Amino acid sequence: MKSMISLIINREYMTRIRKKSFIVMSILGPFIFAAYVLIPMYFATMEDKDEKKVVVLDESKMFTEYGPNGASCVIPDREFLKFEIIEGVPLETFKEGFDQSGYYAILFIPKNLMSSESSLIYSTKQVSLEVSEHIRRSMENEIEHLKLAANDIHDIERILAEVETSLNLRSIKWTKDGDTQETHTGVVMGVGYMSGLLIFFFIFFFGSQVMRGVIEEKVSRIIEVIISSVKPFQLMMGKIIGVGLTGLTQFIIWIVLSMVLITGLKAAFFPELNQTPTEQVVGSDLFMDGQSEVAPAAAGSVLSGDDMDAAMEIFASLKNINLGLMVGAFLFYFIFGYLLYAAMFAVVGSMVDNETDTQQLVLPVILPLILGIYVMISAMNNPDGALPFWFSLIPFTSPVVMMVRIPFGVPWWQIAVSGSLLIATFVAMTWVAGKIYRTGILMYGKKITYKEIWKWLRYSS
Amino acid sequence: MNRAYEPSGANLITADSVVKDYNGHRALNKVSLKVPEGSIYGLLGPNGAGKTTMLRIINQITAPDEGAILFRDKPIGSEHISQIGYLPEERGLYKKMKVGEQALYLARLKGLSRQEALSRLKLWFEKFEIGSWWDKKVEELSKGMAQKVQFIITVLHEPSLLIFDEPFSGFDPINVNLLKNEILQMRERGATIIFSTHNMSSVEELCNHITLINQSEVILQGEINEVRDRYRANKFRVHFKGEPEKLSRGLETGFELLQMDENGRGQEATIQVTRDGGSNELLKNLVHITEVKAFHEILPNMNDIFIQVVNKASKKNVQP
Known part of the structure; x- marks a missing residue:
């Protein structure tokens, strides 16, 4: 059979x-x-090559740094995403000339940022999630830092250092083998x-x-x-x-x-x-x-x-x-x-x-x-x-x-x-x-x- | 007719009060039958009577709920599968598969070796003159063509028992004859054949025994000549020369003239005998009143018996 x-x-x-x-x-x-x-x-390689420039109109001045090369933006640049501070040009003027400017988007940060907790991003295109998330996170970080500093707490540096140490302790516990372990998880998954x-x-x-x-x-x-x-x-x-x-x-x-x-x-x-x-x-x-x-x-x-x-x-x-x-x-x-x-x-x-x-x-x-x-x-x-x-x-x-x-x-x-x-x-x-x-x-x-x-x-x- | 059949006494298949229920419907009710070795056995009955169910049970495709099937007096089992060839009523083949390949596959499922199956298939394809179909796909064949292939597949392993469910349906008269001859030849070789049919003329030509099933029950069973004998109506046909008037007036009581015909061959009368004595008494009476040219008894054909018995059984069921 x-x-x-x-x-x-x-x-x-x-x-x-x-x-x-x-x-x-x-x-x-x-x-x-x-x-x-x-x-x-x-x-992915196609898109990466397309550099995006975002112009930052920072009325709050919270995100502007002055260095030897003039004003620059606190929000960190990425490989294909650059931020450029322009001062003294009103938003409306910028909007009018936007099409010819070659910029990807305008980030408008109002004076009352701390109270309204919102800023605006203008573009003729749909701003990608990746870009807006990067901006949001960077700004949040910066504002948190500023808020902490503004509290003028005694020994704030030491407290912050302590907070960071405890974070480090946790990650050390998790990754006994060091960095490879972290990559491991992704591959394994x-x-x-x-x-x-x-x-x-x-x-x-x-x-x-x-x-x-x-x-x-x-x-x-x-x-x-x-x-x-x-x-x-x-x-x-x-x-x-x-x-x-x-x-x-x-x-x-x-x-x-x-x-x-x-x-x-x-x-x-x-x-x-x-x-x-x-x-x-x-x-x-x-x-x-x-x-x-x-x-x-x-x-x-x-x-x-x-x-x-x-x-x-x-x-x-x-x-x-x-x-x-x-x-x-x-x-x-x-x-x-x-x-x-x-x-x-x-x-x-x-x-x-x-x-x-x-x-x-x-x-x-x-x-x-x-x-x-x-x-x-x-x-x-x-x-x-x-x-x-x-x-x-x-x-x-x-x-x-x-x-x-x-x-x-x-x-x-x-x-x-x-x-x-x-x-x-x-x-x-x-x-x-x-x-x-x-x-x-x-x-x-x-x-x-x-x-x-x-x-x-x-x-x- | 039936010249080659000599009952050997042994039964190849014995069914003992087989019962089968399907979803509350009784498909077979205590059906018993004995199929003598070397006979052609007809399973008759109207549509839906339970014939196919019975054949499936003999083939071990389904199991009976009660009762038993014996193969040469032993309970039937998987060891008998290779000794049975079955041609189902609903015939099917793999449509996308080539004819030869498929025939080979199905023959090997019956236990033939590849070599043996190939050489036998070659012979059969030559015999049926279908050698050119070997590499055709089944879907390219007509219904009749496919049926020929199926028939070959059924008989190829030369089983001792062949079971055909409505073998003649769908065939043209020429192929029906081809098939009938093959069936008779197989019996001459010693095979036993069971087939179900509606075609009563084929029953009369081929069968030695019959079982008539109606509404899941056996209503008539036996050797075919014996069955015919049982249903004879004592009617006689006389071919005579003389005055029809004289014949009808001269008949004694107990002999009743049913019909008088005049055709190209002369006068013919159909007479019913209602008293004892039968044909000899009638003949004695006839020779006195007319010149008898020919005289024979009208035997009932299977078609008449079928209709008569089924109708009687149905009436009985309606008015118990």
Whole structure:
């Protein structure tokens, strides 16, 4: 009987990987994936090169500093965001000539800032959130400082120093390993998040393929021919495994092709990213000899420097993750999560006569999975909270939620409990699914009620 | 007709008071039947009588709620699957799969090796002259074409029991004959065949035994000639030469003239015998009053029996 299952798996696998849609998706998938990664990168570099100048009309004089080069603004400049103090020009005049001025925006700080606690930013464009947040935060900081100073408290410097020390104490406690630990968290979060998301998409996409396969057999009525040769359970398991292998194949093709593509495209579109550090220095020096402080290639060289640092840091922090455990857990939750949900999708397929009827039945099936995604996002901030803890044990959400917890370190007993629960639920669910499936595939043109499903469960074999 | 059938006495399939309920509706009510080894067994009945359910139970697609199915006097089990070939009424194939590939797959599910399946398929495709379809997708075939492929898939593993659910529906007369010949040949090779049908002429041509199911119950069962015998109406047809008047006046009591026809061949009378003595007494009476050219009993055909029995059963159900 084992050979029957392998025949079924073989058919499911072969017919699927020879489909045009499989081949097209295998080839297009990495392009879409690469586009997802590279297009934002491309736009990020585009936008960065666009320098924005904000003119500051500071009537309060609280944000104006006088140095040897004349008046400058207290709000710190950023790489592509500069602030310029203009004195003695009324706002209205400035507004009139704004279009020709080449400024990005006007920041107007009124005289009564301390009492009104608001200032105004004018622009003909929509001011980006990033810019307005930077301004707001810088001004808040400055005002807080001024307010503290204005209180004229005895020993204010010492008190402030003490406050700062206590802050430092906390961060020392948090980051025993120093700076790398902090980068670590970000990378770790990213790895966990990506794994969880991949599992979600895999389950959803290939689970519905199982469902469609079951419907196809039911609608074409070949089902009776097949189950007069093999047991319905064998057919169901054969289909689930066959589709799963198809999915794994597609994923492997995607990952390999994506890596090739991203490396290739990066080399083609961002050649400076692959330059060696010595070359960069030479490049930067050349521009520094020139007069321009905003060298056109500065963006590139800065980015590449960052990129190198980031790559080193990511590499270093990846070493901190238990990579063996991570890969092992990923494969485990990937496979058993799929098997558990595929059995449920097979049941949905067996209960309907056509695909349009599936929607109302698919929703309750994938709801826990969607819930898992939400818990996963909250788990990234607090991986050991009660919510992520429980959801990483519940088998319907554990494949997604546990993945984001593992990089942060999870006690072995929790992994063991979660894994055993998942396997046990998979076995139970497959058994239940087999029973419903067996009856469902022979039912046509009937609305199936939950009461009826309960009856099918109790049919003897 | 039925020349090759010699009852061996052993039963291939025995169903013992099989009961099956579907959502409060009783699809089969204590149905028992015995299918002799090497026979062609007809399962008859109006639509929705429970024929398909019975065939599914014999195929182990569904299980009976009560009762049992025996295969050669042993409870039927998964070891018998490879000995059964089933052609369901609702026939289906994978639409996107190629004909040959699909036939090979389904044959291997029945336990044939790849080699064996390939060589047998080749023979059958030649026999049915469909060799050119091997690489066609099923969706490119017409309904009749697909049915031929399905028939081949059903019989390919040469099972000892063949089950056909409405095998002739959807076929043109030429292919119906092709199929009938194949079924008869399979019986000659020793196979046992069960089929369900509405087509009564095919029952008369093929079946050795029948079971008539109506509203989930068996209402008529037996060897076909015996069943016909049971429903004979004691009607006789006489082909004669002479005065029709003289014949009708000369008939004794107990012989009733039902009909008098005159056609190209001459005079024909249909006579009902209502007294004991039967055909010999009638013949004695007839030779005195006319010149008998031919004389035979009108046997009921299965169509008449079917309608008569079903109507009687329905009336009984309406007025208990």
